[in-house]
Amino acid sequence: MPFTKINGKMVEAQVLPGQKVFSQRGAMLAYSGQVTFTPNMAGGQGGLMSMIGRRVANEDTPLMTVEGQGRVMFGHGGHNVHVIDLAGDTLYVEADRLLAFDGTLQQSTMFMGSQGGVMGMVRGQVTGQGLFTTQLSGQGSVAVMAHGGVIELPITPQQPVHVDPQAYVAHRGQVQNKLSTALGWRDMMGRGSGEAFQLELSGHGAVYVQASEEKL
Numbered sequence: 001m002p003f004t005k006i007n008g009k010m011v012e013a014q015v016l017p018g019q020k021v022f023s024q025r026g027a028m029l030a031y032s033g034q035v036t037f038t039p040n041m042a043g044g045q046g047g048l049m050s051m052i053g054r055r056v057a058n059e060d061t062p063l064m065t066v067e068g069q070g071r072v073m074f075g076h077g078g079h080n081v082h083v084i085d086l087a088g089d090t091l092y093v094e095a096d097r098l099l100a101f102d103g104t105l106q107q108s109t110m111f112m113g114s115q116g117g118v119m120g121m122v123r124g125q126v127t128g129q130g131l132f133t134t135q136l137s138g139q140g141s142v143a144v145m146a147h148g149g150v151i152e153l154p155i156t157p158q159q160p161v162h163v164d165p166q167a168y169v170a171h172r173g174q175v176q177n178k179l180s181t182a183l184g185w186r187d188m189m190g191r192g193s194g195e196a197f198q199l200e201l202s203g204h205g206a207v208y209v210q211a212s213e214e215k216l
Contacts, residue, residue, distance in 0.1 A: 002141045003074075003083045003100070010075040011083060011143045013066070013100065020103030021066040023074055027099055033070015040065045065103075074100045074143060082150040082208065083143050084170065090137040093144055093170040102140030110135045144169055148211030160202035163209055173205015 003011040013021050015035055028037060040063045066072055075081060076099055084091060092110060101107075110133045136142055144150070146169050155161050155175055165179065178200045201207050 002085065003143050005081070005083055006073065008080050008149070009078055010073055011081050011100070012071055012073050014071055015066055015068055017069050019067075021072065021100055022063045022103060022107075023066055023100035024076060024098060025064055027074045027076045028064070028066075029073045029075045031070055031072040033068065035066060035068040035070040035072055038065045038067070039063075066100075076145055079145040079147060080149050080210075081143055081145060082169075083141055084172075084208070085141050086136065086139060086172075088139055089172055090135060091142055091170055091172045092133045092135050093142065094168060095134050097145050097169050098134050099143040099145045101136055101142040104140040105136045105138045105142070108135045108137075109133070142170075144208070146208075146210035146212075150208050150210055152206050152208055155201050155203060155205045155207055157202070157204060160200055161207050162198045162200050163207060165197050165199045167209050167212070168199055169208040169210050171201055171205060171207040173203065175201050175203040175205040175207070177201050 003013050005011050010029060015021060015033070022040065025039075081099060086105065095109075150169055153161050153163075155171070155173065171177070180198050180200060
């Protein structure tokens with residue numbers, strides 16, 4: 001079911017019998033109708049490994065499963081909300097920026113180090129971002145959170161995109177990610193933003209970037 005954007009910081013989902021929505025804990029702002037909210041100890045549709053990934057990323061609470069019949073409004077912390085519609089493709093979302101998503105989407109967890117190697121691990125240790133990214137595939141909608149709005153930048157084989165890791169929100173398509181540093185280890189001490197690190201995204205797809213480096 002698509003999310004309807006109410007304003008820049010709130011979205012609404014229509015929940016129908018036999019359908020589910022998964023949301024971050026504390027994301028429900030208001031609802032009408034006969035709707036239930038249940039902690040999902042399996043971590044959505046990703047099973048145990050998805051749950052482990054979220055816990056390692058300091059998400060010590062499960063997703064909430066939203067079911068029933070009615071309308072639910074979502075938002076969190078006054079952050080800007082951006083809706084991304086999937087039509088059979090795959091979206092990778094920084095775990096702490098995921099607000100809510102359709103239960104029709106298949107969920108799993110990707111370890112960022114699987115593409116970035118040791119530097120992928122450095123990304124989590126030094127920049128303060130999670131090592132795990134939530135992978136959502138199929139047809140449905142995803143609502144993500146950001147500071148100061150989101151812009152979508154195209155990625156082409158001829159034009160990779162370099163992003164400050166703390167400004168990264170999500171990406172989609174056939175994209176490889178690699179973290180590099182423009183500074184030496186001595187210069188990096190105390191620096192966690194793009195002045196020290198650059199997340200290079202190459203291939204074919206798009207990356208979603210927030211307007212601020214502030215952490216959620």
